[in-house]
Amino acid sequence: MNLGPHADFIVAAYALTAFVVAAMVAWVVLDHSAQRRMLGDLEERGVTRRSQRRGS
Amino acid sequence: MAVIDLANPTRFLNLVNRVLPWLAAATAILFAVGLYRAMGAPDDYQQGATVKIMFLHVPAAWLGMLGWSVMSVAALGTLVWRHPLADVAGKAAAPIGAAFTFICLVTGSLWGRPTWGTYWVWDARLTSVLVLFLLYLGVLALYWTAEDPGRGSRAAAVLTLVGAVNLPIIKFSVDWWNTLHQPASILRMGGSAIDPSILTPLLIMAAAFTLLFFTLHLAAMRNEILRRRVRAMRMTQAQEARA
Numbered sequence: 001m002n003l004g005p006h007a008d009f010i011v012a013a014y015a016l017t018a019f020v021v022a023a024m025v026a027w028v029v030l031d032h033s034a035q036r037r038m039l040g041d042l043e044e045r046g047v048t049r050r051s052q053r054r055g056s
Numbered sequence: 057m058a059v060i061d062l063a064n065p066t067r068f069l070n071l072v073n074r075v076l077p078w079l080a081a082a083t084a085i086l087f088a089v090g091l092y093r094a095m096g097a098p099d100d101y102q103q104g105a106t107v108k109i110m111f112l113h114v115p116a117a118w119l120g121m122l123g124w125s126v127m128s129v130a131a132l133g134t135l136v137w138r139h140p141l142a143d144v145a146g147k148a149a150a151p152i153g154a155a156f157t158f159i160c161l162v163t164g165s166l167w168g169r170p171t172w173g174t175y176w177v178w179d180a181r182l183t184s185v186l187v188l189f190l191l192y193l194g195v196l197a198l199y200w201t202a203e204d205p206g207r208g209s210r211a212a213a214v215l216t217l218v219g220a221v222n223l224p225i226i227k228f229s230v231d232w233w234n235t236l237h238q239p240a241s242i243l244r245m246g247g248s249a250i251d252p253s254i255l256t257p258l259l260i261m262a263a264a265f266t267l268l269f270f271t272l273h274l275a276a277m278r279n280e281i282l283r284r285r286v287r288a289m290r291m292t293q294a295q296e297a298r299a
Contacts, residue, residue: 035282
């Protein structure tokens with residue numbers, strides 16, 4: 001595939017987009033595992049939400 | 057399950073956990089097809105291969121505006137019905153919309169240099185999209201820095217609704233003012249002005265980016281619900297320790 005005389009601009013646009021999309025995916029995945037870990041820690045220590053207590 | 061049941065965060069989380077893997081898989085497949093078709097699309101007779109930047113720039117621009125539209129509906133839910141899930145939806149959409157607007161601005165700039173001979177010009181379309189990006193940053197600052205999350209959410213919702221005025225300005229800026237940016241060539245009266253050999257990959261890429269937006273949005277909403285649970289449990293723990 002020949003990208004012509006402005007190949008640098010095209011490659012830079014695709015590289016930047018790939019980087020930002022990868023950063024967004026990493027953000028949601030890492031944030032999810034961090035929140036799950038913190039919830040797990042709290043539950044292990046016996047901390048419950050008030051709504052859970054009402055339900056039990 | 058009735059739609060109203062999804063207003064319950066626990067039921068919403070169950071649905072997100074079931075739907076998310078399928079959405080992610082569909083997004084990956086659409087991107088694979090879209091990128092394959094985009095790389096095989098012919099060069100433009102004037103712009104040459106730089107037209108390939110359009111397959112990123114145009115969907116990113118649409119999603120920057122879609123993100124703010126989602127936030128505006130969520131802001132109504134926050135201010136009028138005070139529904140916590142509406143606030144979660146607005147807060148989760150803000151960084152994603154900001155990222156797409158950033159992609160739109162930078163890819164547009166990289167496309168502008170070889171096409172127009174300049175990276176930037178203060179014309180109505182470019183400036184109104186830059187304003188959208190700054191509004192996103194303002195909303196994020198309100199969400200992330202407010203000491204009282206409830207007050208921060210309400211302030212962000214007000215700013216979101218005020219900022220929604222910018223959406224029609226972005227859309228019609230190329231009609232209302234003389235701009236360097238080209239006029240609408242896809243969503244316009246009389247149909248698209250783009251040849252199907254370029255329009256088809258563009259629409260596939262737009263569908264892929266849209267699915268990516270909703271996949272990330274649902275995942276970010278799930279994270280935000282969990283974050284609020286952690287916060288509630290910590291506050292309960294602190295109250296019990298004090299008692």
